Amino acid sequence: MRTTMAPSPASVTRDPAGVLLKGVCFSYPAQRRRMAPVAAIDALSLTIEPGEFVAFVGPSGCGKTTLLELVCGLLAATGGQLESDDAVLMPQRDQLLPWLDALGNAALAQRIQGAGREQARASARPLMQQLGLGGFEHARPYELSGGMRQRVAFLRTLLSGKPVLCLDEPFGALDALTRAEMRDWLVTALVAQPRTTLLVTHDVEEACVLADRVVVLSPRPARVRAVLAVDAPRPRRATDPVVVALRERALEALAA
Amino acid sequence: MMLVLPALIVVGLLAIWEAYARSGAVDDFILPAPTEVVQALVDDGALLWDNFWVTAGEVGLGILAALLVGGLLAIAIHLSAVLRRALYPLLVGSQAVPIVIVAPLLVIWFGFGIVPKLGIIALVCFFPVVVTTLDALAAVDPEQRKLMRTLDATRWQEFRWVEAPAALPGALSGAKIAVAVAVIGAVFAEYAGSSEGLGNVILQATPQLETARAYAAVALLAAFAVLLFSLLSLAERLLVPWARRDTEWSTRR
Numbered sequence: 001m002r003t004t005m006a007p008s009p010a011s012v013t014r015d016p017a018g019v020l021l022k023g024v025c026f027s028y029p030a031q032r033r034r035m036a037p038v039a040a041i042d043a044l045s046l047t048i049e050p051g052e053f054v055a056f057v058g059p060s061g062c063g064k065t066t067l068l069e070l071v072c073g074l075l076a077a078t079g080g081q082l083e084s085d086d087a088v089l090m091p092q093r094d095q096l097l098p099w100l101d102a103l104g105n106a107a108l109a110q111r112i113q114g115a116g117r118e119q120a121r122a123s124a125r126p127l128m129q130q131l132g133l134g135g136f137e138h139a140r141p142y143e144l145s146g147g148m149r150q151r152v153a154f155l156r157t158l159l160s161g162k163p164v165l166c167l168d169e170p171f172g173a174l175d176a177l178t179r180a181e182m183r184d185w186l187v188t189a190l191v192a193q194p195r196t197t198l199l200v201t202h203d204v205e206e207a208c209v210l211a212d213r214v215v216v217l218s219p220r221p222a223r224v225r226a227v228l229a230v231d232a233p234r235p236r237r238a239t240d241p242v243v244v245a246l247r248e249r250a251l252e253a254l255a256a
Numbered sequence: 257m258m259l260v261l262p263a264l265i266v267v268g269l270l271a272i273w274e275a276y277a278r279s280g281a282v283d284d285f286i287l288p289a290p291t292e293v294v295q296a297l298v299d300d301g302a303l304l305w306d307n308f309w310v311t312a313g314e315v316g317l318g319i320l321a322a323l324l325v326g327g328l329l330a331i332a333i334h335l336s337a338v339l340r341r342a343l344y345p346l347l348v349g350s351q352a353v354p355i356v357i358v359a360p361l362l363v364i365w366f367g368f369g370i371v372p373k374l375g376i377i378a379l380v381c382f383f384p385v386v387v388t389t390l391d392a393l394a395a396v397d398p399e400q401r402k403l404m405r406t407l408d409a410t411r412w413q414e415f416r417w418v419e420a421p422a423a424l425p426g427a428l429s430g431a432k433i434a435v436a437v438a439v440i441g442a443v444f445a446e447y448a449g450s451s452e453g454l455g456n457v458i459l460q461a462t463p464q465l466e467t468a469r470a471y472a473a474v475a476l477l478a479a480f481a482v483l484l485f486s487l488l489s490l491a492e493r494l495l496v497p498w499a500r501r502d503t504e505w506s507t508r509r
Contacts, residue, residue, distance in 0.1 A: 074405055092399075095399050095400055095403045108407065112404075112408060142498065160407055
């Protein structure tokens, strides 16, 4: 459990909290003198229940990545209150380390937590199989396809064991076909390993197919424009009427 | 294939040299013909070989010392802003110290043995290692640092998993520059005071007008530098297989 409260001192909260944002603000400091600080997030309030899957959509550069970095504690809010269970970031682009093989990358979080090499690799191996990466354990990242790299990165994030996953455009760099495949795959993976999930995307359809709720953000500084609940069982298709209708509403909220 | 062009250039130059030396325009103690140099390599083989090993030992150990000192200095400077401010100007300044002045001093202090040679070789070699390693450490992808932070890595773990492997290609580039100057450093050190080594052979051969022998020693030194450079290229290929692939990949994008 990590609590950030600014500018007043941090308050103490108790477990399972999910993610709670109350009037959270963040500004990047001015790059040069006589320039104003850049406000990225403005008074953003939202409660995310434990186990919930929330997708954030918004125009590019609106502060979505900043929001995830705040939740993960990589940045400190400049105002408001943010409480979150321990959260881990899956950064934009996979950030696999080129000097480790696929299994080594997947096991990285556990190595950092102090597990020995063989022990960490042994516990990652069965999950590699499950995610369709069997036989590629010793492949270097540059030998993997884009979709496989994303899966290894996701596995690394999952194996950190943290209850909150922050996924920053995980499928942004993939072609349309692989994207659709990866969506199905993510839904399956989260059924097997349930977590609180925050997904940032600029793809409204992706948000509607995957999330329990879709949060539409305004251009920078990011504010909540609309929160749309998706009442449809998974797995969903992009062509499901519920998804199509919701996509329309989200796009309207974006354009407003 | 890679060596065909340089070989052609060398053969062409040697041919011109041979023709000029044989034309009688110069005395052969001023400019011996390449064939005479080869003859000297054969005739003085035992002498050159014994002294080659002396110089090779100095260069090898000197480079190892430079890699060790340079690597440790780079890491220390990278990790501590105070050390960076304190040491970096001194390191740059150390390269302005004329070796010609330092070498005889070291000989006076440490005698004719291997120690002053190692000192001089390390002095000329550690600088490229420090600079390239530091640059590589500073160039680590900030996104990879962010990844290490979100996985709760300690400062040491960030170094071990991200910074050290990322800096390895830079350190090896520095070592490649270092081997090229290490041989010059060794000859300088032997000039300043020695009883053996190829630099010593050159020093002795010149006043005896055994110019061909001096050239033979130089040829051996040059071949040795090329050999060391190739060994480092091989080490690079084995130790950082990802570096080449990564650049290929990123230029294709």
